[in-house]
Amino acid sequence: MIIGWAGRFWRAFLRTYNLLPCPRCHSGDGSGNNCFCPDCLSELPLVDPGARCRGCGGELDGALALCSQCLQEADRPWLDAVTALEYRGEARKLIADFKFRGRVELARPLGILAAAAFRAAGFEADYIVPIPLHWTRQLSRGFNQTELLGSILSRELDIPLCPALRRTSRGRKQSTLGRKARLHNLRHRFAVRPGALPPNARVLLVDDVFTTGATLNAAARLLQHAGCGPIRVLTICRTPRYAQSAPS
Numbered sequence: 001m002i003i004g005w006a007g008r009f010w011r012a013f014l015r016t017y018n019l020l021p022c023p024r025c026h027s028g029d030g031s032g033n034n035c036f037c038p039d040c041l042s043e044l045p046l047v048d049p050g051a052r053c054r055g056c057g058g059e060l061d062g063a064l065a066l067c068s069q070c071l072q073e074a075d076r077p078w079l080d081a082v083t084a085l086e087y088r089g090e091a092r093k094l095i096a097d098f099k100f101r102g103r104v105e106l107a108r109p110l111g112i113l114a115a116a117a118f119r120a121a122g123f124e125a126d127y128i129v130p131i132p133l134h135w136t137r138q139l140s141r142g143f144n145q146t147e148l149l150g151s152i153l154s155r156e157l158d159i160p161l162c163p164a165l166r167r168t169s170r171g172r173k174q175s176t177l178g179r180k181a182r183l184h185n186l187r188h189r190f191a192v193r194p195g196a197l198p199p200n201a202r203v204l205l206v207d208d209v210f211t212t213g214a215t216l217n218a219a220a221r222l223l224q225h226a227g228c229g230p231i232r233v234l235t236i237c238r239t240p241r242y243a244q245s246a247p248s
Helices: 002-016 038-042 089-100 104-121 135-141 145-157 179-185 214-225
Strands: 080-086 127-130 165-167 190-192 203-210 231-238
Touching: 080 104, 089 104, 089 203, 089 231, 104 145, 104 231, 127 145, 145 203, 165 214, 190 214, 203 214, 214 231
Parallel strands: 080 231, 127 203, 203 231
Antiparallel strands: 165 190
C-alpha cells in the first residue's frame, strides 16, 4: 500500500514539473509517464480498431471484413489482427527513430498505443510472443525493438511475455525484398523453443510493422504446428496498401 501511494506521488510530481515530457516534441505534457502529448497524438495516423481489416489490422477499403489486399492473400494463420497506426508521416518517422536511431524511450508511448488498440479490439491472450531478431542483427542494433514493445505490452495488459521464437539464420533484410522474395527469405528462419508454451496457448504475436505479413505468417505457422492457438496479431504500424515498403 505504501509502495502504491509512493508511486502515485512520484507520477504526480513528474507530471507537475513535466520531467518526462512528450518524447516526440520534448515539451508537451507526457502525463508524467513518457506519453505522447495530446497535440502530438492528434498528428499521428491512428487506425480505428473498430473498422479494421481482420487480416492485417489496417484500415478497411470496402464493406467486407478483409481489405482488398488481404482478400488476395492465402488464408492467414491467425484469427484476427489489429494495428495502432498507419505507417506514414509522423508514425513512419517515429518507427525510424526507434529502430535505427536508438531512441528506445519511444518503446513506452508506442507500446501504450498498441495496448489501447488491443483493448479496443476485444482481444484475449495468454502469452505475448515477440518476433525475434537474429543475434547478429540484435548485436549490431543493440536491442530487439519488438521485444521491448512486448515488455511494455506485458506490463500494460498484465499478460506474460514469452520469447518463444528464435531466429535460426539471419537472411537478407526484408525491407530490401519484394513480396515473393520476402516469403522465400523467411523459409526455415524461425524455430519454436521447446517447452516455451503450453498446448492450446492463446498467443498474441507482436511485431513493429506489418508490410506483406510474410514475417508474421512464417512465425504464426510455426506456433500453430507447435500446438498453439488461437493466434492473434498486434503491430504498431500497418503500411498503406499504396506503399508496400517498410524497414526491418
